[in-house]
Amino acid sequence: xxxxxxxxxxxxxxxxxxxxxxxxxxxxxxxxxxxxxxxxxxxxxxxxxxxxxxxxxxxxxxxxxxxxxxxxxxxxxxxxxxxxxxxxxxxxxxxxxxxxxxxxxxxxxxxxxxxxxxxxxxxxxxxxxxxxxxxxxxxxxxxxxxxxxxxxxxxxxxxxxxxxxxxxxxxxxxxxxxxxxxxxxxxxxxxxxxxxxxxxxxxxxxxxxxxxxxxxxxxxxxxxxxxxxxxxxxxxxxx
Numbered sequence: 001x002x003x004x005x006x007x008x009x010x011x012x013x014x015x016x017x018x019x020x021x022x023x024x025x026x027x028x029x030x031x032x033x034x035x036x037x038x039x040x041x042x043x044x045x046x047x048x049x050x051x052x053x054x055x056x057x058x059x060x061x062x063x064x065x066x067x068x069x070x071x072x073x074x075x076x077x078x079x080x081x082x083x084x085x086x087x088x089x090x091x092x093x094x095x096x097x098x099x100x101x102x103x104x105x106x107x108x109x110x111x112x113x114x115x116x117x118x119x120x121x122x123x124x125x126x127x128x129x130x131x132x133x134x135x136x137x138x139x140x141x142x143x144x145x146x147x148x149x150x151x152x153x154x155x156x157x158x159x160x161x162x163x164x165x166x167x168x169x170x171x172x173x174x175x176x177x178x179x180x181x182x183x184x185x186x187x188x189x190x191x192x193x194x195x196x197x198x199x200x201x202x203x204x205x206x207x208x209x210x211x212x213x214x215x216x217x218x219x220x221x222x223x224x225x226x227x228x229x230x231x232x233x234x235x236x237x238x239x
């Protein structure tokens with residue numbers, strides 16, 4: 001009930017084990033708190049000791065990254081299992097679904113699958129934008145955090161120094177930021193506030209939980225505007 005990887009980096013659904021990704025119906029989905037957000041993971045990534053293969057090849061294949069690939073039939077098997085697990089969730093109460101912005105289309109595809117499985121409408125109008133380098137620097141100058149740990153503080157300062165050398169309108173990529181300091185930066189800003197979402201219960205959708213910064217930022221931005229975005233659903237869990 002995991003995945004196997006062929007020599008050519010093709011990812012395969014494998015019901016004979018739970019290596020790398022646990023896709024079993026018996027132990028999924030999993031629920032936890034992530035700050036103020038009630039989070040559910042459809043599949044759980046398992047640690048293998050190989051940083052490049054701790055469940056990551058599945059999301060790489062679904063996003064067409066790092067040479068990994070997946071055939072349509074195999075992808076359908078993962079998505080069918082995800083749909084089964086999603087339909088088993090009884091505690092989510094949402095009026096609308098919103099996908100966390102991503103440069104790859106899979107997150108929206110997953111959100112549409114969740115929308116169909118839960119019979120909850122997906123809100124697809126763009127209103128959350130990626131932060132620019134200028135946005136990040138302005139934020140840092142406005143409220144510089146007091147970081148006690150020397151190593152973390154040095155990493156934070158290195159990131160600011162790197163941004164100072166970049167074009168101001170370049171988009172911030174959280175993957176390029178040390179995981180120790182991602183939480184100090186906001187990867188998104190609101191381009192507008194959709195009035196039709198105010199007061200509504202929102203289910204935020206993301207494909208992979210890494211640091212959780214993206215979903216937490218989206219949640220906080222929306223909550224500050226009167227939108228009840230305190231529920232989240234990930235395709236893959238953290239390690």
